[in-house]
Amino acid sequence: MRLTRKIFNLNDPGWGRGSDKQQNNAEPPRRPNQDGPPDLDQVWKDFNRRLNGLFGKGGGGNRPPGSNGPNGSSPFGGGPSPKQTKVGFGVVGAAIVLLWLGSGFFIVQEGQVGVITQFGAYKSTAQAGFQWRYPYPFQQAEIVDVSQLRTYEVGFRGNARNKVAPEALMLTSDENIVDIQFVVQYRVQPTGAPDYLFKTRDPDESVHQVAQSSMREVVGGRKMDFVLYEGRTQVAADVQRIMQEVLDRYETGILVSSVAIQNVQPPEQVQAAFDDAVKAGQDRERQINEGEAYKNQVVPLARGQASRMLEQAEGYRAKVTGDAEGNTSRFLSILTQYQKAPAVQRERMYLETMQEMFAQSSKVFIDTEASNSMLYLPLDKIMQQSSQGPTVDRTNPMTPQPAVPTPGQTNQRPTLNQTMSNTLSRERPVR
Secondary structure: OHHHHHHHOOOOOOOOOOOHHHHHHOOOOOOOOOOOOOOHHHHHHHHHHHHHHHOOOOOOOOOOOOOOOHHHOOOOOOOOOHHHHHHHHHHHHHHHHHHHHHOOEEEEOOOEEEEEEEOOEEEEEEOOEEEEOOOOOOEEEEEEEOOOOEEEEEOEEOEEEEEOHHHHEEEOOOOOEEEEEEEEEEEEOHHHHHHHHHOOOOHHHHHHHHHHHHHHHHHHOOOHHHHHOOOHHHHHHHHHHHHHHHHHHHOOOEEEEEEEEEEEEOOHHHHHHHHHHHHHHHHHHHHHHHHHHHHHHHHHHHHHHHHHHHHHHHHHHHHHHHHHHHHHHHHHHHHHHHHHOHHHHHHHHHHHHHHHHHHOOOEEEEEOOOOOOEEEEEHHHHHHHHHHOOOOOOOOOOOOOOOOOOOOOOOOOOOHHHHHHHHHHHHOOOO
């Protein structure tokens, strides 16, 4: 009874510790209220002892001396039962399985895709987000950045001064050498990530080789002046198109974003001679432009003058033709009237002709056959008197006074046409 009380009495300092000698050799018990962190070695020993007890090993190797009870039995009541051992194995196995399944979770960042392979062969592509695959060794996932813009410099590294001559020097179709420096920017297509990983051994190096070969192909089919001046944009566009065609044929999964030509110039060894040739070409172009400008100024002016002369000639022709036709029509109408009354028509024609002549002259001299004197007609004075009437100077008594008409008589003056008709009738010889 006392033995049982000794074994199960928790306050007994000798419980589970054996004899007094063993108690002296054993480690002193730790105080539960000891300050500071716990002893990691003691925690690890306790964990191993519990784990060995869970799997039925008894923990004898890690149990301190004197821990066995009477008759060699464990104070914890002996090893675990077979059922407990199976449960322990099941718990540990389940934990291992859960950890193994949890290793299949992975995260794909935005701008990336995950390429999933099953036993080394391509299986599927995972988009951005929290994804899961079968754990290793069944499936694996490799992340590919499809948003990164990769850059490759051809003919230089870093800046234009760090030239790489073997890459930059190229031959044109007119057998000239040009120094070209350009930049290629490309990225991996989201749908081409499997091709980028598995179809080509080194896709980036393929881009480098294709860029150089494409530029040499385009430059080799163009002349030097075209590459140096007006054809830069066209050359870059052709190089990008050829590169994309070749990379698609190789199934690299790469998209060429842009090809930018940084610098194009002749080699440094012939730069001075080339500058002289460029200046001569510029002078030639300037003279050609000046000649074209002079031609554009003179030719339209000459054409305008020729057109104006043609229009004047056409107007003169129309005028002369119209006058001739009008005179012909007038002559025919006069001829008809003349045939009806020749004397009257001759008199009328004579008067109309003289009227036209006198209308353009202010003085007329008429030679008469009766005497040697010549008749002078001051038509300007006659016309002035006819329009204004006679002026009388009443202060001069020698000036003839106008006759005062008698009652019943009217003051009538002959008109200019009547005076001329009377004069011409008296003086014109009768035929």
